[in-house]
Amino acid sequence: xxxxxxxxxxxxxxxxxxxxxxxxxxxxxxxxxxxxxxxxxxxxxxxxxxxxxxxxxxxxxxxxxxxxxxxxxxxxxxxxxxxxxxxxxxxxxxxxxxxxxxxxxxxxxxxxxxxxxxxxxxxxxxxxxxxxxxxxxxxxxxxxxxxxxxxxxxxxxxxxxxxxxxxxxxxxxxxxxxxxxxxxxxxxxxxxxxxxxxxxx
Amino acid sequence: xxxxxxxxxxxxxxxxxxxxxxxxxxxxxxxxxxxxxxxxxxxxxxxxxxxxxxxxxxxxxxxxxxxxxxxxxxxxxxxxxxxxxxxxxxxxxxxxxxxxxxxxxxxxxxxxxxxxxxxxxxxxxxxxxxxxxxxxxxxxxxxxxxxxxxxxxxxxxxxxxxxxxxxxxxxxxxxxxxxxxxxxxxxxxxxxxxxxxxxxx
DNA sequence: GCACCAAACGGACCACGGTCCGCTCTCCCC
DNA sequence: GGGGAGAGCGGACCGTGGTCCGTTTGGTGC
Numbered sequence: 001x002x003x004x005x006x007x008x009x010x011x012x013x014x015x016x017x018x019x020x021x022x023x024x025x026x027x028x029x030x031x032x033x034x035x036x037x038x039x040x041x042x043x044x045x046x047x048x049x050x051x052x053x054x055x056x057x058x059x060x061x062x063x064x065x066x067x068x069x070x071x072x073x074x075x076x077x078x079x080x081x082x083x084x085x086x087x088x089x090x091x092x093x094x095x096x097x098x099x100x101x102x103x104x105x106x107x108x109x110x111x112x113x114x115x116x117x118x119x120x121x122x123x124x125x126x127x128x129x130x131x132x133x134x135x136x137x138x139x140x141x142x143x144x145x146x147x148x149x150x151x152x153x154x155x156x157x158x159x160x161x162x163x164x165x166x167x168x169x170x171x172x173x174x175x176x177x178x179x180x181x182x183x184x185x186x187x188x189x190x191x192x193x194x195x196x197x198x199x200x201x
Numbered sequence: 202x203x204x205x206x207x208x209x210x211x212x213x214x215x216x217x218x219x220x221x222x223x224x225x226x227x228x229x230x231x232x233x234x235x236x237x238x239x240x241x242x243x244x245x246x247x248x249x250x251x252x253x254x255x256x257x258x259x260x261x262x263x264x265x266x267x268x269x270x271x272x273x274x275x276x277x278x279x280x281x282x283x284x285x286x287x288x289x290x291x292x293x294x295x296x297x298x299x300x301x302x303x304x305x306x307x308x309x310x311x312x313x314x315x316x317x318x319x320x321x322x323x324x325x326x327x328x329x330x331x332x333x334x335x336x337x338x339x340x341x342x343x344x345x346x347x348x349x350x351x352x353x354x355x356x357x358x359x360x361x362x363x364x365x366x367x368x369x370x371x372x373x374x375x376x377x378x379x380x381x382x383x384x385x386x387x388x389x390x391x392x393x394x395x396x397x398x399x400x401x402x
Numbered sequence: 403g404c405a406c407c408a409a410a411c412g413g414a415c416c417a418c419g420g421t422c423c424g425c426t427c428t429c430c431c432c
Numbered sequence: 433g434g435g436g437a438g439a440g441c442g443g444a445c446c447g448t449g450g451t452c453c454g455t456t457t458g459g460t461g462c
Contacts, residue, residue: 018428021440045418056442061420127419132376159391162377166367175333176363190360197398219409219458246448257412262450328449 025063027053032074041071041119068128071120072136078117079136082109086143099151100199103144103164107191110140110168115184118177121170140165151199160198167191226264228254233275242272242320269329272321273337279318280337283310287344300352301400304345304365308392311341311369316385319378322371341366352400361399368392 017025031053035044046067050057064070072079086106091097093105114121125131145161152160166172168191176182218226232254236245247268251258265271273280287307292298294306315322326332346362353361367373369392377383 016429018439020428024441046420047418050442057419058421058423058442059440062440067419130376130380132372133380156387156391156394158383159377159387160395162373163364163368163391163395166370166373167364169367171333172363172367175331176360179331179334182359186357186360190357190364193357194361194364194399198395216409217459221458222410225410247450248448251412258449259412259451259453260410263410266450268449 021063024053024055024059028055028060028063028070029074032070036074036120041123046070066127068124068126068131068134071124071127072134075117075120075124078113082113083136083139085109098201099147100195100201103147103195103199104192106144106147107168107195108188111173111184111188111191114168114170114173115177118170118174122174125170137165148199164195164198167194222264225254225256225260229256229261229264229271230275233271237275237321242324247271267328269325269327269332269335272325272328273335276318276321276325279314283314284337284340286310299402300348301396301402304348304352304396304400305393307345307348308369308396309389312374312385312389312392315369315371315374316378319371319375323375326371338366349400365396365399368395 028049032044032049035049035052046060047057049070050060053060060070064073085093088094092101093109094102097105124134128134131137141161144164145157148155148160148164149157173187176187177184229250233245233250236250236253247261248258250271251261254261261271265274286294289295292306293302294310295303298306325335329335332338342362345365346358349356349361349365350358374388377388378385
Protein backbone atom coordinates (compact mmCIF):
# COMPACT_ATOMS: atom_id res chain seq x y z
CA UNK A 1 0.00 0.00 0.00
CA UNK A 2 1.27 3.40 -0.96
CA UNK A 3 1.22 6.02 1.76
CA UNK A 4 1.81 9.72 1.77
CA UNK A 5 5.06 10.25 3.56
CA UNK A 6 6.35 13.39 5.17
CA UNK A 7 9.45 14.11 3.11
CA UNK A 8 12.09 16.47 4.40
CA UNK A 9 12.52 19.42 2.07
CA UNK A 10 16.19 18.75 1.45
CA UNK A 11 17.15 15.22 2.46
CA UNK A 12 20.75 16.04 1.63
CA UNK A 13 21.02 18.14 4.78
CA UNK A 14 23.56 16.70 7.20
CA UNK A 15 21.92 15.33 10.36
CA UNK A 16 23.23 18.26 12.37
CA UNK A 17 26.49 18.06 14.26
CA UNK A 18 26.61 17.88 18.01
CA UNK A 19 27.85 20.96 19.85
CA UNK A 20 30.92 19.30 21.38
CA UNK A 21 31.86 17.93 17.96
CA UNK A 22 31.75 21.39 16.44
CA UNK A 23 33.84 22.79 19.26
CA UNK A 24 36.40 20.04 18.88
CA UNK A 25 36.62 20.54 15.13
CA UNK A 26 37.50 24.17 15.73
CA UNK A 27 40.01 23.38 18.45
CA UNK A 28 41.71 20.87 16.16
CA UNK A 29 41.86 23.35 13.29
CA UNK A 30 43.31 25.99 15.57
CA UNK A 31 45.87 23.59 16.99
CA UNK A 32 46.89 22.43 13.53
CA UNK A 33 47.20 25.98 12.24
CA UNK A 34 49.33 26.95 15.21
CA UNK A 35 51.64 23.93 15.04
CA UNK A 36 51.99 24.10 11.27
CA UNK A 37 53.12 27.70 11.61
CA UNK A 38 55.35 27.10 14.62
CA UNK A 39 57.35 24.03 13.78
CA UNK A 40 56.53 23.44 10.13
CA UNK A 41 54.00 21.16 8.53
CA UNK A 42 56.24 18.15 8.01
CA UNK A 43 57.46 18.24 11.61
CA UNK A 44 53.96 18.16 13.04
CA UNK A 45 52.55 14.73 13.81
CA UNK A 46 48.87 13.97 14.15
CA UNK A 47 49.48 12.99 17.77
CA UNK A 48 50.96 16.41 18.42
CA UNK A 49 47.92 18.11 16.92
CA UNK A 50 45.59 16.00 19.01
CA UNK A 51 47.56 16.77 22.15
CA UNK A 52 47.71 20.48 21.38
CA UNK A 53 43.98 20.49 20.81
CA UNK A 54 43.43 18.62 24.09
CA UNK A 55 41.63 15.83 22.30
CA UNK A 56 42.16 12.14 21.60
CA UNK A 57 43.81 11.11 18.37
CA UNK A 58 40.70 9.21 17.34
CA UNK A 59 38.74 12.43 17.41
CA UNK A 60 41.11 14.08 14.96
CA UNK A 61 40.70 11.26 12.49
CA UNK A 62 36.97 11.04 13.08
CA UNK A 63 36.58 14.71 12.16
CA UNK A 64 38.98 14.92 9.24
CA UNK A 65 39.57 11.44 7.93
CA UNK A 66 43.25 11.72 7.22
CA UNK A 67 46.22 14.01 7.28
CA UNK A 68 45.75 15.38 3.78
CA UNK A 69 42.15 16.31 4.45
CA UNK A 70 43.11 18.07 7.65
CA UNK A 71 45.69 20.11 5.77
CA UNK A 72 43.05 20.99 3.22
CA UNK A 73 40.59 21.90 5.94
CA UNK A 74 43.12 24.29 7.47
CA UNK A 75 43.11 26.18 4.18
CA UNK A 76 39.37 26.06 3.74
CA UNK A 77 38.80 29.75 4.41
CA UNK A 78 41.39 30.69 1.81
CA UNK A 79 39.86 28.26 -0.67
CA UNK A 80 36.36 29.59 -0.13
CA UNK A 81 37.60 33.10 -0.68
CA UNK A 82 39.27 32.09 -3.94
CA UNK A 83 36.16 30.34 -5.21
CA UNK A 84 34.05 33.30 -4.25
CA UNK A 85 36.30 35.52 -6.35
CA UNK A 86 36.00 33.18 -9.29
CA UNK A 87 32.23 33.13 -9.19
CA UNK A 88 31.23 36.55 -8.00
CA UNK A 89 34.42 38.61 -7.87
CA UNK A 90 35.57 41.50 -9.99
CA UNK A 91 36.98 40.88 -13.46
CA UNK A 92 39.38 39.72 -14.66
CA UNK A 93 39.27 36.98 -12.03
CA UNK A 94 35.51 37.01 -11.83
CA UNK A 95 32.96 36.98 -14.66
CA UNK A 96 33.00 39.68 -17.31
CA UNK A 97 36.50 39.49 -18.74
CA UNK A 98 37.41 37.34 -21.76
CA UNK A 99 38.34 33.73 -20.94
CA UNK A 100 42.05 34.13 -21.62
CA UNK A 101 42.29 37.10 -19.27
CA UNK A 102 40.32 35.27 -16.61
CA UNK A 103 42.62 32.28 -16.91
CA UNK A 104 45.72 34.42 -16.52
CA UNK A 105 44.15 35.99 -13.45
CA UNK A 106 43.36 32.52 -12.13
CA UNK A 107 47.01 31.56 -12.54
CA UNK A 108 48.08 34.70 -10.70
CA UNK A 109 45.70 33.96 -7.85
CA UNK A 110 46.85 30.36 -7.64
CA UNK A 111 50.53 31.30 -7.57
CA UNK A 112 49.84 33.84 -4.85
CA UNK A 113 48.02 31.23 -2.82
CA UNK A 114 50.76 28.67 -3.45
CA UNK A 115 53.45 31.08 -2.35
CA UNK A 116 51.59 31.79 0.83
CA UNK A 117 50.69 28.23 1.83
CA UNK A 118 53.12 26.09 -0.13
CA UNK A 119 53.99 23.66 2.62
CA UNK A 120 50.42 23.00 3.64
CA UNK A 121 49.27 22.56 0.05
CA UNK A 122 52.21 20.27 -0.51
CA UNK A 123 51.18 18.14 2.42
CA UNK A 124 47.61 18.06 1.17
CA UNK A 125 48.56 16.66 -2.20
CA UNK A 126 51.43 14.56 -0.96
CA UNK A 127 49.80 12.21 1.52
CA UNK A 128 46.66 11.37 -0.38
CA UNK A 129 47.06 9.05 -3.35
CA UNK A 130 44.32 11.06 -4.96
CA UNK A 131 44.63 14.72 -4.21
CA UNK A 132 43.25 15.23 -7.70
CA UNK A 133 39.91 13.92 -6.50
CA UNK A 134 39.57 16.54 -3.79
CA UNK A 135 36.65 18.92 -3.90
CA UNK A 136 38.74 22.07 -4.40
CA UNK A 137 40.62 20.57 -7.30
CA UNK A 138 37.34 19.53 -8.84
CA UNK A 139 36.09 23.09 -8.66
CA UNK A 140 39.28 24.44 -10.18
CA UNK A 141 39.05 21.95 -12.99
CA UNK A 142 35.44 22.85 -13.72
CA UNK A 143 36.33 26.50 -13.79
CA UNK A 144 39.30 26.13 -16.13
CA UNK A 145 37.46 23.69 -18.34
CA UNK A 146 34.61 26.15 -18.66
CA UNK A 147 36.92 28.98 -19.69
CA UNK A 148 38.71 26.81 -22.21
CA UNK A 149 35.50 25.65 -23.75
CA UNK A 150 34.29 29.20 -24.28
CA UNK A 151 37.54 30.35 -25.83
CA UNK A 152 38.05 27.30 -28.04
CA UNK A 153 34.91 25.24 -28.54
CA UNK A 154 36.83 23.05 -30.98
CA UNK A 155 39.48 21.91 -28.53
CA UNK A 156 39.53 19.04 -26.03
CA UNK A 157 38.59 21.11 -23.01
CA UNK A 158 39.03 18.24 -20.56
CA UNK A 159 42.59 17.57 -21.57
CA UNK A 160 43.51 21.23 -21.83
CA UNK A 161 42.12 21.92 -18.39
CA UNK A 162 44.41 19.27 -16.98
CA UNK A 163 47.35 20.73 -18.85
CA UNK A 164 46.59 24.17 -17.47
CA UNK A 165 46.21 22.89 -13.91
CA UNK A 166 49.17 20.55 -13.77
CA UNK A 167 51.85 23.27 -13.55
CA UNK A 168 49.89 24.84 -10.69
CA UNK A 169 50.29 21.81 -8.45
CA UNK A 170 52.12 22.38 -5.18
CA UNK A 171 54.62 19.69 -6.03
CA UNK A 172 55.64 21.32 -9.31
CA UNK A 173 55.80 24.79 -7.84
CA UNK A 174 57.79 23.55 -4.86
CA UNK A 175 60.33 21.99 -7.17
CA UNK A 176 60.52 25.05 -9.40
CA UNK A 177 60.61 27.72 -6.73
CA UNK A 178 62.19 26.10 -3.67
CA UNK A 179 64.44 23.44 -5.16
CA UNK A 180 65.49 25.08 -8.40
CA UNK A 181 65.14 28.70 -7.37
CA UNK A 182 62.89 29.92 -10.16
CA UNK A 183 61.27 33.22 -9.15
CA UNK A 184 57.54 33.60 -8.75
CA UNK A 185 57.66 36.36 -11.35
CA UNK A 186 59.11 33.90 -13.83
CA UNK A 187 56.37 31.41 -13.09
CA UNK A 188 53.65 34.03 -13.47
CA UNK A 189 55.06 35.27 -16.74
CA UNK A 190 55.47 31.74 -18.02
CA UNK A 191 51.87 30.91 -17.20
CA UNK A 192 50.57 34.04 -18.88
CA UNK A 193 52.48 33.21 -22.05
CA UNK A 194 51.23 29.65 -21.88
CA UNK A 195 47.65 30.85 -21.73
CA UNK A 196 48.28 33.26 -24.59
CA UNK A 197 49.46 30.37 -26.74
CA UNK A 198 46.68 28.00 -25.81
CA UNK A 199 43.71 30.36 -25.74
CA UNK A 200 44.03 32.79 -28.64
CA UNK A 201 42.25 36.05 -28.01
CA UNK B 202 106.03 19.40 3.09
CA UNK B 203 104.47 18.79 -0.26
CA UNK B 204 104.71 15.32 -1.62
CA UNK B 205 103.95 13.80 -4.99
CA UNK B 206 100.85 11.69 -4.48
CA UNK B 207 99.60 8.86 -6.62
CA UNK B 208 96.25 10.17 -7.79
CA UNK B 209 93.63 7.77 -9.09
CA UNK B 210 92.77 8.49 -12.69
CA UNK B 211 89.08 8.99 -12.02
CA UNK B 212 88.36 9.47 -8.33
CA UNK B 213 84.66 9.55 -9.12
CA UNK B 214 84.67 5.81 -9.74
CA UNK B 215 82.62 3.96 -7.16
CA UNK B 216 84.82 1.87 -4.83
CA UNK B 217 83.62 -1.42 -6.29
CA UNK B 218 80.68 -3.25 -4.77
CA UNK B 219 81.13 -6.48 -2.91
CA UNK B 220 79.94 -9.65 -4.59
CA UNK B 221 77.31 -10.54 -2.00
CA UNK B 222 75.95 -7.00 -2.19
CA UNK B 223 75.51 -7.26 -5.93
CA UNK B 224 73.81 -10.60 -5.61
CA UNK B 225 71.47 -9.29 -2.95
CA UNK B 226 70.58 -6.24 -5.02
CA UNK B 227 69.49 -8.54 -7.82
CA UNK B 228 67.55 -10.86 -5.53
CA UNK B 229 65.73 -7.86 -4.08
CA UNK B 230 64.89 -6.49 -7.50
CA UNK B 231 63.60 -9.87 -8.60
CA UNK B 232 61.53 -10.27 -5.47
CA UNK B 233 60.05 -6.79 -5.82
CA UNK B 234 59.22 -7.32 -9.47
CA UNK B 235 57.53 -10.61 -8.67
CA UNK B 236 55.51 -9.32 -5.72
CA UNK B 237 54.52 -6.10 -7.50
CA UNK B 238 53.15 -8.18 -10.33
CA UNK B 239 51.50 -10.80 -8.13
CA UNK B 240 49.67 -8.85 -5.47
CA UNK B 241 49.93 -5.27 -6.71
CA UNK B 242 52.35 -2.55 -5.80
CA UNK B 243 50.33 -0.94 -3.03
CA UNK B 244 49.73 -4.29 -1.32
CA UNK B 245 53.40 -5.14 -1.15
CA UNK B 246 55.24 -4.08 1.99
CA UNK B 247 58.99 -3.65 2.23
CA UNK B 248 59.07 -6.46 4.79
CA UNK B 249 57.41 -8.75 2.31
CA UNK B 250 59.98 -7.91 -0.33
CA UNK B 251 62.84 -8.52 2.10
CA UNK B 252 61.35 -11.86 3.11
CA UNK B 253 60.72 -12.91 -0.48
CA UNK B 254 64.31 -12.03 -1.33
CA UNK B 255 65.56 -13.97 1.70
CA UNK B 256 67.25 -10.92 3.09
CA UNK B 257 66.96 -8.66 6.13
CA UNK B 258 64.92 -5.51 5.85
CA UNK B 259 67.97 -3.41 6.61
CA UNK B 260 69.62 -4.74 3.48
CA UNK B 261 66.73 -3.61 1.31
CA UNK B 262 66.97 -0.08 2.64
CA UNK B 263 70.76 -0.10 2.51
CA UNK B 264 70.64 -0.96 -1.19
CA UNK B 265 67.79 1.27 -2.30
CA UNK B 266 67.33 3.99 0.28
CA UNK B 267 63.57 4.09 0.29
CA UNK B 268 60.45 2.66 -1.25
CA UNK B 269 60.22 5.17 -4.07
CA UNK B 270 63.78 4.52 -5.17
CA UNK B 271 63.19 0.79 -5.14
CA UNK B 272 60.17 1.24 -7.38
CA UNK B 273 62.26 3.35 -9.70
CA UNK B 274 65.04 0.77 -9.68
CA UNK B 275 62.58 -1.93 -10.72
CA UNK B 276 61.88 0.10 -13.84
CA UNK B 277 65.49 0.91 -14.51
CA UNK B 278 65.81 -1.32 -17.56
CA UNK B 279 62.77 0.28 -19.14
CA UNK B 280 64.10 3.74 -18.34
CA UNK B 281 67.51 3.00 -19.82
CA UNK B 282 65.87 1.74 -22.97
CA UNK B 283 63.81 4.92 -23.26
CA UNK B 284 66.82 7.15 -22.74
CA UNK B 285 68.77 5.14 -25.28
CA UNK B 286 66.02 5.76 -27.81
CA UNK B 287 66.06 9.47 -27.10
CA UNK B 288 69.81 9.77 -27.59
CA UNK B 289 70.65 7.23 -30.25
CA UNK B 290 67.33 5.86 -31.50
CA UNK B 291 65.60 6.32 -34.82
CA UNK B 292 63.71 9.52 -35.58
CA UNK B 293 61.29 10.88 -34.71
CA UNK B 294 62.07 9.83 -31.14
CA UNK B 295 65.81 9.99 -31.67
CA UNK B 296 67.86 12.76 -33.28
CA UNK B 297 67.16 13.88 -36.84
CA UNK B 298 63.50 14.88 -36.75
CA UNK B 299 62.36 18.45 -36.05
CA UNK B 300 61.90 19.29 -32.35
CA UNK B 301 58.11 19.35 -32.43
CA UNK B 302 57.96 15.89 -33.98
CA UNK B 303 60.48 14.57 -31.49
CA UNK B 304 58.46 15.99 -28.63
CA UNK B 305 55.27 14.36 -29.85
CA UNK B 306 57.14 11.08 -30.14
CA UNK B 307 58.44 11.57 -26.61
CA UNK B 308 54.90 12.03 -25.37
CA UNK B 309 53.82 8.86 -27.16
CA UNK B 310 56.67 6.91 -25.62
CA UNK B 311 55.93 8.25 -22.18
CA UNK B 312 52.23 7.41 -22.42
CA UNK B 313 53.09 3.90 -23.55
CA UNK B 314 55.44 3.48 -20.63
CA UNK B 315 52.90 4.95 -18.23
CA UNK B 316 50.21 2.61 -19.44
CA UNK B 317 52.47 -0.36 -18.96
CA UNK B 318 53.85 0.49 -15.51
CA UNK B 319 51.35 2.95 -14.11
CA UNK B 320 51.16 1.55 -10.60
CA UNK B 321 54.91 1.31 -10.13
CA UNK B 322 55.50 4.80 -11.50
CA UNK B 323 52.73 6.06 -9.27
CA UNK B 324 54.41 4.54 -6.25
CA UNK B 325 57.72 6.04 -7.30
CA UNK B 326 56.39 9.56 -7.40
CA UNK B 327 53.94 9.16 -4.55
CA UNK B 328 56.14 8.22 -1.62
CA UNK B 329 59.01 10.60 -2.21
CA UNK B 330 58.40 14.24 -1.41
CA UNK B 331 60.65 15.00 -4.32
CA UNK B 332 60.13 12.62 -7.18
CA UNK B 333 60.88 15.58 -9.39
CA UNK B 334 64.48 15.45 -8.22
CA UNK B 335 64.99 11.88 -9.39
CA UNK B 336 67.63 11.18 -12.00
CA UNK B 337 65.19 9.97 -14.68
CA UNK B 338 63.03 13.03 -14.33
CA UNK B 339 66.11 15.19 -14.61
CA UNK B 340 67.04 13.53 -17.86
CA UNK B 341 63.53 13.93 -19.24
CA UNK B 342 63.56 17.59 -18.31
CA UNK B 343 66.90 18.18 -19.99
CA UNK B 344 65.66 16.47 -23.10
CA UNK B 345 62.43 18.43 -23.35
CA UNK B 346 64.13 21.68 -22.45
CA UNK B 347 66.64 21.10 -25.21
CA UNK B 348 63.94 20.49 -27.81
CA UNK B 349 61.99 23.54 -26.72
CA UNK B 350 65.02 25.76 -26.89
CA UNK B 351 65.79 24.70 -30.42
CA UNK B 352 62.26 25.23 -31.63
CA UNK B 353 61.67 28.53 -29.83
CA UNK B 354 64.88 30.23 -28.72
CA UNK B 355 62.83 33.21 -27.57
CA UNK B 356 60.71 31.30 -25.07
CA UNK B 357 61.33 30.40 -21.42
CA UNK B 358 62.54 26.88 -22.06
CA UNK B 359 62.75 25.98 -18.39
CA UNK B 360 59.16 26.84 -17.69
CA UNK B 361 57.85 25.31 -20.89
CA UNK B 362 59.71 22.09 -20.20
CA UNK B 363 57.92 21.84 -16.86
CA UNK B 364 54.59 22.54 -18.54
CA UNK B 365 55.23 19.81 -21.08
CA UNK B 366 56.29 17.29 -18.45
CA UNK B 367 53.62 17.96 -15.85
CA UNK B 368 50.76 16.26 -17.73
CA UNK B 369 52.97 13.19 -18.16
CA UNK B 370 53.22 12.55 -14.44
CA UNK B 371 51.88 9.22 -13.21
CA UNK B 372 49.55 10.97 -10.82
CA UNK B 373 47.87 13.03 -13.54
CA UNK B 374 47.63 10.12 -15.95
CA UNK B 375 46.24 7.87 -13.23
CA UNK B 376 43.54 10.39 -12.48
CA UNK B 377 42.71 10.93 -16.13
CA UNK B 378 42.77 7.34 -17.30
CA UNK B 379 41.88 5.23 -14.27
CA UNK B 380 39.68 7.55 -12.24
CA UNK B 381 37.97 9.56 -14.95
CA UNK B 382 38.14 7.04 -17.75
CA UNK B 383 39.80 9.15 -20.42
CA UNK B 384 41.24 6.91 -23.12
CA UNK B 385 44.92 6.74 -23.87
CA UNK B 386 44.14 7.75 -27.44
CA UNK B 387 42.56 10.93 -26.12
CA UNK B 388 45.62 11.68 -24.01
CA UNK B 389 47.98 11.07 -26.92
CA UNK B 390 45.96 13.28 -29.25
CA UNK B 391 45.71 15.97 -26.62
CA UNK B 392 49.44 15.97 -26.09
CA UNK B 393 50.17 16.16 -29.81
CA UNK B 394 47.88 19.15 -30.16
CA UNK B 395 49.46 20.75 -27.14
CA UNK B 396 52.89 20.42 -28.70
CA UNK B 397 51.60 21.77 -31.97
CA UNK B 398 50.37 24.88 -30.19
CA UNK B 399 53.47 25.41 -28.13
CA UNK B 400 56.19 24.56 -30.64
CA UNK B 401 55.21 25.99 -34.03
CA UNK B 402 56.76 24.11 -36.91
C1' DG C 403 96.75 -19.67 4.12
C1' DC C 404 96.07 -15.89 7.48
C1' DA C 405 94.80 -11.85 9.55
C1' DC C 406 92.69 -7.59 9.22
C1' DC C 407 89.11 -4.18 8.13
C1' DA C 408 85.74 -1.91 5.84
C1' DA C 409 81.61 -3.06 3.71
C1' DA C 410 77.56 -5.44 4.30
C1' DC C 411 74.10 -7.78 6.93
C1' DG C 412 69.84 -8.43 9.73
C1' DG C 413 66.44 -7.89 12.77
C1' DA C 414 65.19 -5.37 16.98
C1' DC C 415 63.62 -0.90 17.38
C1' DC C 416 61.21 3.65 16.65
C1' DA C 417 57.76 7.06 15.13
C1' DC C 418 53.95 7.81 12.70
C1' DG C 419 49.41 7.39 10.27
C1' DG C 420 45.36 5.21 10.79
C1' DT C 421 41.75 1.86 13.09
C1' DC C 422 38.80 -0.01 16.71
C1' DC C 423 35.80 -0.47 20.40
C1' DG C 424 34.03 0.15 25.00
C1' DC C 425 32.65 4.14 27.55
C1' DT C 426 30.60 9.01 27.76
C1' DC C 427 27.81 12.75 26.99
C1' DT C 428 24.53 15.50 24.17
C1' DC C 429 20.33 16.06 22.41
C1' DC C 430 15.52 15.06 21.79
C1' DC C 431 11.16 13.68 23.29
C1' DC C 432 7.94 13.09 26.69
C1' DG D 433 13.80 16.81 34.51
C1' DG D 434 14.43 12.11 33.22
C1' DG D 435 15.57 8.64 30.22
C1' DG D 436 16.89 6.42 26.03
C1' DA D 437 19.45 6.35 21.68
C1' DG D 438 23.23 7.01 19.20
C1' DA D 439 26.78 10.33 17.90
C1' DG D 440 31.06 11.32 19.80
C1' DC D 441 35.19 10.38 22.38
C1' DG D 442 39.89 8.64 23.55
C1' DG D 443 43.67 6.00 23.79
C1' DA D 444 45.30 1.24 23.27
C1' DC D 445 46.47 -1.10 19.27
C1' DC D 446 48.27 -2.35 14.54
C1' DG D 447 51.03 -2.33 10.28
C1' DT D 448 54.36 0.15 7.87
C1' DG D 449 58.42 2.78 6.37
C1' DG D 450 62.72 3.76 7.91
C1' DT D 451 66.94 3.65 11.38
C1' DC D 452 70.59 1.65 14.28
C1' DC D 453 74.12 -0.99 15.78
C1' DG D 454 76.32 -5.31 17.15
C1' DT D 455 77.78 -9.12 14.24
C1' DT D 456 79.31 -11.36 9.96
C1' DT D 457 81.76 -11.74 5.73
C1' DG D 458 84.21 -10.97 1.47
C1' DG D 459 88.27 -8.85 -0.34
C1' DT D 460 93.23 -7.78 0.13
C1' DG D 461 98.09 -7.52 1.41
C1' DC D 462 101.40 -10.45 3.34
